[in-house]
Amino acid sequence: MTAYEDAEATVHGGRPLEVFKFEGSFSTYRYTSSLEDVVLGSNTYFAVPIKRRAVRVGTHAEATIDLVVEMPHDLPVVAAYAYTVAPPELELTVYRSHYGLDLDTEYVVAFTGSVSSFSITGNVAKVKVAGLFSALLGSSLPSVHYQLLCNHVVFDSRCTVLRSSYKKDTTIVAISTPTIIQVDDAGFASNILIGGEMVSDENGERRMISGHTDDTITISFPFSDINVGDGIELVVGCDHSIETCADKFSNTINYGGFPFIPDYNPFDGKL
Numbered sequence: 001m002t003a004y005e006d007a008e009a010t011v012h013g014g015r016p017l018e019v020f021k022f023e024g025s026f027s028t029y030r031y032t033s034s035l036e037d038v039v040l041g042s043n044t045y046f047a048v049p050i051k052r053r054a055v056r057v058g059t060h061a062e063a064t065i066d067l068v069v070e071m072p073h074d075l076p077v078v079a080a081y082a083y084t085v086a087p088p089e090l091e092l093t094v095y096r097s098h099y100g101l102d103l104d105t106e107y108v109v110a111f112t113g114s115v116s117s118f119s120i121t122g123n124v125a126k127v128k129v130a131g132l133f134s135a136l137l138g139s140s141l142p143s144v145h146y147q148l149l150c151n152h153v154v155f156d157s158r159c160t161v162l163r164s165s166y167k168k169d170t171t172i173v174a175i176s177t178p179t180i181i182q183v184d185d186a187g188f189a190s191n192i193l194i195g196g197e198m199v200s201d202e203n204g205e206r207r208m209i210s211g212h213t214d215d216t217i218t219i220s221f222p223f224s225d226i227n228v229g230d231g232i233e234l235v236v237g238c239d240h241s242i243e244t245c246a247d248k249f250s251n252t253i254n255y256g257g258f259p260f261i262p263d264y265n266p267f268d269g270k271l
Contacts, residue, residue, distance in 0.1 A: 004106040007098035015099040018052070018110065019045040020069065022077045024090035027203060029077040040095060040103045048075060052094065067092075067111055069127045078125045079224035080205050082118035090115040092129045144256070150245060152256035154238040160254050166236035169201075171229065173215075178222030186215045186234060192248065193217065195237025202230055209237060 007014045019040050022029040032038045032045040033052075039045075050071040069092070071078065081090050091114055097107035113129040120126075144151045152159040155166075168187030175181055186193065193212040198219055200206070205226075211218030217234070226232075238244055242259040246252045 002106065003101050004097060004108060007101060017097045017099050017103075019095045020050060020052075021045075021093045021095070022090055022115070023093070024077075024081060024115075025204060027076075027080070029075070031071070031075070031077075038103065040097065040107060042104070048072060066131065067094075067113060067129045069129065071125050071127070073120050073123050073125045075125070076224050078118065078120075079222075080203075081115070082120065082125060083207070083221035092127070146258055146261070148242075148257055148259055148261055149240040150238075150242075150256040152240075152254070154240075158254065158256060159251070161249050161251050163235065166249070168234045169231065170234060171231055172226065173228065175226070175228060176216075179219050180211075181217050181219065181226075183215050183217060183232065183234070186212065186217065188212075188234075188236060190214055192236055193234055195239055196235045197237070199233040199235065200226055200230060201232060202226070209234070 017032070017034055017038065019030065019032040019034075019038055021043075022031075030043055030045040031048045031050050033050050034045075034047050037044055037047050048071060050069065052070070053068045073082075077090075092112065093109060094111040095107050096110040097103055101107075111129075111131070113131045115127055116130045117128045118125055119128075150159075155161055155163040168185070170187065171184045173182050173184050181198070190213050193209045196209045197206045198209055198217060200223060203225065205223050207219040207221055207223060209217055210220050236248065238248070240257065242252065242255055242257065245255050
């Protein structure tokens with residue numbers, strides 16, 4: 001057996017060590033539950049108060065293998081991913097070894113999966129991670145609903161509107177509060193950007209725009225790291241109504257909703 005297998009098999013001699021690698025659209029974040037920073041496979045994992053619950057394995061019928069990780073709410077990975085309106089992809093790999101072993105070679109992958117949700121309670125962030133098989137089985141198939149609002153995602157292949165035509169590259173000139181930012185040139189009339197997003201050129205973080213007056217932008221949640229002089233991208237938002245499709249994008253020919261659904265139901269009420 002390998003040294004790792006010997007350590008796992010022993011009743012009293014094993015001293016388990018786990019590290020957590022979050023790899024996503026913005027960056028890669030490495031943490032360990034150890035009291036000190038750990039170098040594993042040439043990468044440094046920083047010691048933070050992080051822990052995981054036991055892996056939950058469902059029945060064959062449930063086909064679920066899930067993990068819940070708890071960590072401080074102010075870690076960079078939480079700030080970057082927990083507050084986005086449409087969370088970008090984030091994968092978690094948990095590596096396991098033992099103290100005293102050669103951490104360049106003596107470790108195994110204990111779990112790998114896709115982060116499915118964040119929840120914040122007080123100062124603790126809980127991250128739910130679905131195992132890869134569970135994530136594949138649980139994914140939703142694309143569907144179209146009979147509804148007033150457009151079914152398309154703005155700028156997708158069915159919407160056909162080009163994102164490049166509705167964005168503005170600009171620079172931050174002032175930060176009034178963590179969520180109120182003044183830019184050099186917003187590029188669009190007031191309120192046009194509401195529902196869109198602000199994207200940092202520095203690290204790719206993105207936040208939803210909840211307010212827009214002239215060159216002052218209000219975002220839904222602060223960036224983890226942003227400064228005066230940083231470059232950003234502002235993107236126009238869409239509320240999926242037929243009015244917005246017409247007035248903002250001139251794209252009603254591709255509208256993906258059913259705006260003329262009757263608001264009177266003949267089967268309601270009395271004869």
